[in-house]
Amino acid sequence: MRVMIVEDEKPILDLMARLVGQHPSLTIVGTFTSSAAALAAYEEIKPDAAFLDVEMPRMGGIELADKLKAIDERVQIVFTTAYPQYAVEAFRVSAVDYLLKPVTPDAIERVVSRLSKNHALHSMPPPHAAATEEPTVRCLGTFETRLSDGSLMSWPTRKTEELFAYLLVYPNRIAGKWHLADLLWPDLDESRALHNVHNTVYRLKKALREAGIAVELTHSGEGYDLRKPPIFTDLELFRDFMKGAASIDEEKAVEGTKLLISSRGALFAGKDYAWSAGLEAEIFQQQASLASKLSDYYRRSGDETAAKEMLRAYLSYAPLDEKMNAELLRLYSKSGELGLFRSHYDKYAGLLSEELGLAPSDQIREMMKELSIN
Template sequence: MVGAYTDPSEMLRDAKELGPDIVFLDIEMPGMNGLEIASRILELLEDVEIVFITAYHQYALEAFRVHALDYLLKPVELELLYRTIDRVVKRKKGNVAAVSESGQAPSRIVCLGGFEVYPAEQTEPIRFPTAKAEELFAYLLVHRNTNISKWTLCDSLWPGIISSEKLNQNLHMAVYRMKKTLRDGGIGVRISSQRGFYRMECDAPCDYVMFEQAAVDMNELNPRHVEVATKAIQLYRGPLFGSRDYPWCEAERERMSRYYAGLAKRVARWHFDQGHYHETIELLLSVLYDVPFDEEAHEILLRAYIGLQDRTAFLLHYERMKANFIEELGVEPPATLKQLYINMRLY
């Protein structure tokens, strides 16, 4: 035993330093409810196990809602107590064995075109117990390496709730569930909290992180850089977090889309200048699937068809493009594109 307390505040103050494997809590306590204390402990210590001790059966459901390992009825029977402790020991041994066998915790995170988190050497993604736990992870991933106020998190994830007590409860539960899911999956992230701020650092390979870094770092293009840029472009398989409806990430989603279109057009223009028309066309058709009204992409693509002397493909693409401009935007294609079309018709 590393400590025993009658004052919940003192226990919370010392919890991180003591680092217990298991905490036994009474539910009915003066000044602070045991369920509330459990939520705060789980925020401080992600690996701790909670066991409630109570005289009342009706608290069982509430106990498991905060992901307690077990609950024991008073008076506590020694056999049941030893059984609970044995469960904790087995869990700890299992976690150690999983890490030692692999030597590390390689995992991967897919954010572009969807949102899936894969444990090491697994083909099936982990499942978060709640949508909010998953969304919280997405938010921290976007704001990685940054200290985020808990109130900023609450405003972003629970914008319709004004009760500070309810917001605290929601946040504590989401943080615990997220941490436990990631820890059980061996996902390479580090999440810390201090004085009302949260911070996440990501070690696991993540397509979103790698794509952003490549897009930001790409200055001039040469054959070696083109290869790197092409691999980065291939990481972009769709919008950030796919179809997840996260209003707070719209600006970041748009930023990644602009990075993708800009990088792909630069590589496509490089291929065009080298006379690699097929590579140019392949790249730009992918870009135009995501940004169908990008004038520059249409122009380079049409010029690539001219380079191939493929009049049929040129005219088919122009007619489809024109129909989309008129139907969706209510305007004719830009003058530059219309002139290319006129020149092709005269050819």
């Protein structure tokens, strides 16, 4: 993990740099004796975590943390101080830990364990990362098929790709040829539409065979049947998980977190398949349910940083969800993260006005009003 250290006393800064630099999991990307200098350099060095002295002139560590969080919500904060009375205030800005001076190697080891856990949560590999356990096809937030070398599948026609998409979301069952004709070519007469079905099925089978994609597309009676191996699409992984996600325990939280972060959004995002609208709404509802359950689990476990991360992950592709925005703002308010509350409120209100011509709900506006009064 990349870390920065901010400490106004140079001897203590040098000591912290030695302690932090000795740990194999940490790489120091910047040391600063002033908050202003650290803030100015932040965008360039982009640390994963920041060790901040609480008591510094002009801009203390807690104020600096609030500004850093407004720039990057994911940065992890560790405070250092000789005065334990700052602990409550420090944790109001979602500090990962609080180290009393003089800082020891054991204290660094303890905090690295917590940092590493959060870093793993924030640093999931991209959905197309090559791995044998990764699905071949991504349907959530995109629609892409990867070959064994990691390159993208190239389709002969857009309808060939769309036919593949339809067969994937309704696998292992017969798709009637007349149904496919009406679904994919609703504006053509029956004979031309059926002719297109036959040609597109041929192109699809040829493209899959040449690409070495391990699926079987067969003609059966009046339709076509697609058979695929397990763990072929991220959609089926998500669906299978949600079947057993009535309650979330520690094991399910780990798996669910990976699925939520890697899903990246709507079913077949960017493809605009008319027939998938109902299924897209169903998946969105399930994604919201998962984000809410995971957030509740982490909050009950005392990890509000992870709870907020689950809400942010979902809102990154469903930014107008009123219930989830309200919950995230409530958590920001509860933890005293005023900068994050205001920046998120402004972003949400602006998007709501621009997209729908609406204002935030009475509940959300009341939270903003209370924050302004206090």
